[in-house]
Amino acid sequence: MSDSPAPLALEHTPGLQHHFADMEQQRNASSLGMWIFLGTEIMFFGGMFLAYLVYRMWYFNEFAAGSRTLNLPIGAVNTAVLICSSLTVALSVRAAQLGKRMLLVTLLVLTILFGLVFLGVKAYEWNEKFTEHHVPGYSFHFKQESTEKPVDQGRAQIFFSLYFAMTGMHALHMIIGVGIFGVITWMAWRGRFTPEYHTPVEIAGLYWHFVDIVWIYLFPLLYLIDRRPHG
Amino acid sequence: MATAVSIAAEREHYLNKEYGIRSWLLTTDHKRIALLYLASITFFFFIGGFFALLIRLELLTPAGDLVQADTYNKLFTMHGVIMVFFFLIPAVPAVLGNFLVPLMIGARDLAFPKINLLSWYCYIAGGILVLHAMLTGGLDTGWTFYTPFSTAFSNTAVVEAGLGVFINGFSSILTGLNFIVTIHRMRAPGLTWSRLPLFLWSHYATSVIMLLGTPVIAITLVLVVLERAFHLGIFDPTRGGDPLLFQHLFWFYSHPAVYIMILPSMGVVSEIVTCFSRKRVFGYYFVAMASIGIAVIGFFVWAHHMFVAGMSLYAALIFSILSYLVAVPSAIKVFNWTATLYKGSVSFSTPMLYAFGFIGLFTMGGLTGLFLAALGIDVHVTDTYFVVAHFHYIMVGGTVMGYLGGMHYWWPKISGRLYPESWGRLAALIVFLGFNLTFFPQFILGYLGMPRRYWQYPPEFQVLNVLSTAGSTILAVGYLLPMVYFLWSMRYGKLADDNPWNAAGLEWKTTSPPPTFNFEETPVVTWEAYNYNELPALEEVRVER
Numbered sequence: 222m223s224d225s226p227a228p229l230a231l232e233h234t235p236g237l238q239h240h241f242a243d244m245e246q247q248r249n250a251s252s253l254g255m256w257i258f259l260g261t262e263i264m265f266f267g268g269m270f271l272a273y274l275v276y277r278m279w280y281f282n283e284f285a286a287g288s289r290t291l292n293l294p295i296g297a298v299n300t301a302v303l304i305c306s307s308l309t310v311a312l313s314v315r316a317a318q319l320g321k322r323m324l325l326v327t328l329l330v331l332t333i334l335f336g337l338v339f340l341g342v343k344a345y346e347w348n349e350k351f352t353e354h355h356v357p358g359y360s361f362h363f364k365q366e367s368t369e370k371p372v373d374q375g376r377a378q379i380f381f382s383l384y385f386a387m388t389g390m391h392a393l394h395m396i397i398g399v400g401i402f403g404v405i406t407w408m409a410w411r412g413r414f415t416p417e418y419h420t421p422v423e424i425a426g427l428y429w430h431f432v433d434i435v436w437i438y439l440f441p442l443l444y445l446i447d448r449r450p451h452g
Numbered sequence: 453m454a455t456a457v458s459i460a461a462e463r464e465h466y467l468n469k470e471y472g473i474r475s476w477l478l479t480t481d482h483k484r485i486a487l488l489y490l491a492s493i494t495f496f497f498f499i500g501g502f503f504a505l506l507i508r509l510e511l512l513t514p515a516g517d518l519v520q521a522d523t524y525n526k527l528f529t530m531h532g533v534i535m536v537f538f539f540l541i542p543a544v545p546a547v548l549g550n551f552l553v554p555l556m557i558g559a560r561d562l563a564f565p566k567i568n569l570l571s572w573y574c575y576i577a578g579g580i581l582v583l584h585a586m587l588t589g590g591l592d593t594g595w596t597f598y599t600p601f602s603t604a605f606s607n608t609a610v611v612e613a614g615l616g617v618f619i620n621g622f623s624s625i626l627t628g629l630n631f632i633v634t635i636h637r638m639r640a641p642g643l644t645w646s647r648l649p650l651f652l653w654s655h656y657a658t659s660v661i662m663l664l665g666t667p668v669i670a671i672t673l674v675l676v677v678l679e680r681a682f683h684l685g686i687f688d689p690t691r692g693g694d695p696l697l698f699q700h701l702f703w704f705y706s707h708p709a710v711y712i713m714i715l716p717s718m719g720v721v722s723e724i725v726t727c728f729s730r731k732r733v734f735g736y737y738f739v740a741m742a743s744i745g746i747a748v749i750g751f752f753v754w755a756h757h758m759f760v761a762g763m764s765l766y767a768a769l770i771f772s773i774l775s776y777l778v779a780v781p782s783a784i785k786v787f788n789w790t791a792t793l794y795k796g797s798v799s800f801s802t803p804m805l806y807a808f809g810f811i812g813l814f815t816m817g818g819l820t821g822l823f824l825a826a827l828g829i830d831v832h833v834t835d836t837y838f839v840v841a842h843f844h845y846i847m848v849g850g851t852v853m854g855y856l857g858g859m860h861y862w863w864p865k866i867s868g869r870l871y872p873e874s875w876g877r878l879a880a881l882i883v884f885l886g887f888n889l890t891f892f893p894q895f896i897l898g899y900l901g902m903p904r905r906y907w908q909y910p911p912e913f914q915v916l917n918v919l920s921t922a923g924s925t926i927l928a929v930g931y932l933l934p935m936v937y938f939l940w941s942m943r944y945g946k947l948a949d950d951n952p953w954n955a956a957g958l959e960w961k962t963t964s965p966p967p968t969f970n971f972e973e974t975p976v977v978t979w980e981a982y983n984y985n986e987l988p989a990l991e992e993v994r995v996e997r
């Protein structure tokens with residue numbers, strides 16, 4: 222909090238914007254801003270999680286059947302890729318604090334690569350859904366296995382509607398994240414960050430971790446509804 | 453005095469620092485962004501008002517003669533969408549809040565000036581999409597976008613309008629984000645939470661709602677757009693989807709949105725009432741906490757919009773009780789404003805007239821809200837003009853009165869000029885009379901059973917409808933007047949000195965208009981809010997000059 226009187230004419234610290242009294246105030250404001258923004262993101266995804274909860278309770282049979290058609294090994298690999306990217310993000314914040322520029326750039330590039338691998342795999346999975354006619358709409362057809370309880374086509378579409386909406390929104394956040402990290406990498410490459418000033422790395426990292434956590438919830442909710450052998 | 457004023461005219465301030473279109477469109481100065489918002493919400497206000505007048509014109513006669521049913525549906529939809537999302541929600545926060553939050557806390561700008569500018573561009577982008585949708589196919593879903601009509605049946609530009617409202621939502625989120633961070637992190641030394649002006653408390657509460665509510669309507673509209681464009685089935689009853697889920701999600705935002713509209717105006721009224729009765733506001737903590745209370749309880753009452761839509765009786769009972777409960781903090785505010793007037797030296801300047809208008813009309817709107825929160829009466833008046841009258845008393849009688857009061861109160865600070873006081877009072881009177889003539893008959897119409905959203909009606913309702921239409925033309929004059937004399941005063945108005953109302957508050961401690969970075973020196977606050985007992989009295993003469 223700004224309890225000390227702020228001198229107006231201060232020598233310009235690099236990275237300090239004119240309307241802040243000092244670096245600490247600026248840093249606090251930026252990270253508070255990102256935390257609040259992530260709060261709004263929880264509400265944003267929350268709408269879909271609510272819809273998921275309601276329909277999963279009503280149509281558990283269709284949700285379980287739909288879930289079994291998702292590609293579990295690939296989804297698990299993708300989860301691992303994303304967790305690795307969170308590790309590189311955490312390390313990159315450390316590298317920024319220590320002022321190790323090349324290490325920082327390397328870790329940021331690795332993060333972007335992990336993010337792109339995740340998106341590529343996701344695209345592959347989506348494409349699978351298209352060929353299997355699991356995309357909601359006129360051509361939707363859910364072919365059920367003989368051992369399953371009868372699956373209602375409409376309700377199955379609701380599962381896949383939520384699947385596409387939720388993973389789609391998550392992927393969109395990933396794309397934005399990759400874009401942000403592109404900018405951060407460029408700034409790091411140009412040597413804009415110092416041990417005193419690296420707030421952008423930190424708050425971009427917060428965003429990245431958040432998007433990861435969303436996936437950590439999405440993966441079991443979508444892929445692991447009921448994997449027990451049935452019959 | 454005269455010399456001080458003439459110096460002020462040549463002094464550099466935020467308005468004359470730079471000229472040219474670029475200096476406005478790329479500005480990061482919160483005061484200039486406030487003026488960008490002012491111009492754009494005024495534009496949308498008159499478009500929305502134009503639709504309102506067409507609606508009233510159609511309802512002059514019982515027969516559907518001016519427009520056809522389909523056109524009428526588009527008229528009230530576009531009126532609602534534009535007025536709610538592009539005028540009422542941004543009006544006070546994005547214009548007055550943007551201008552005043554940094555000034556009131558002694559900061560040089562909002563915490564994130566570029567994000568502030570981005571919020572305006574989100575508003576404009578959303579506005580352009582909605583205007584384009586309006587011109588190419590229109591929108592006939594009502595501002596509520598109810599499914600499955602909006603997703604499966606409407607033949608209008610739902611996707612485009614939905615996206616427009618979605619993008620505009622970011623302007624709300626970014627504004628709220630900026631306010632909260634600024635109020636937390638940028639307060640001048642000595643400005644503790646218990647010294648904050650109530651305007652800031654109410655904007656803090658508003659920002660909380662913007663941040664927690666807006667993302668929910670955002671995702672809801674995304675799902676509607678996806679359902680319409682790509683045949684997702686989340687709200688589609690033919691596939692087992694539930695339209696009631698849409699209604700829950702929609703009202704989870706749209707009820708608290710009413711508080712996004714009314715809370716900032718309440719903050720304005722708190723400032724005006726205490727200034728023009730020259731007394732410290734009665735029960736400061738109660739008024740401040742009432743804002744927070746409204747924001748919190750306001751999130752748990754949404755289903756009172758759905759009493760007839762299908763819901764368990766017990767759920768309905770709980771939502772009914774909670775809706776009664778949210779009236780308590782609102783009532784606390786009204787009582788405290790009234791108590792502030794008691795034994796104050798009250799002057800009836802234009803801002804005060806609007807504040808009085810606000811208190812009276814908001815009280816009526818609030819009390820009729822209790823009718824609607826009562827399960828039995830709600831069944832009788834659901835979807836009638838009673839509801840229409842109720843929420844117009846809150847939104848127009850409340851929000852717009854507060855907005856206009858605030859515009860008059862801070863106009864000297866914003867423009868550095870005084871508006872003509874007698875014209876101001878006249879306009880306030882016209883607005884008040886026109887408003888009541890427009891909307892009071894609608895209470896009676898609704899109670900007698902006239903449903904909303906129909907383009908024709910049985911002949912026995914005509915007298916009251918004629919009164920309402922007559923009132924709307926008077927109201928239109930009342931709204932045009934301030935626009936005319938504000939514009940006039942920018943050139944010909946008398947120069948304002950730094951504190952023409954002898955008001956408390958940091959915004960009056962800097963020059964009028966303020967310099968780009970607001971204060972020559974960061975102020976240090978050593979006094980409580982509204983220390984009017986220590987300030988000189990406000991002579992009527994000063995106001996009249």
Ligand SMILES: [Cu+2]
Pocket residue numbers: 706707710753754756757
């Ligand atoms: Cu409500």
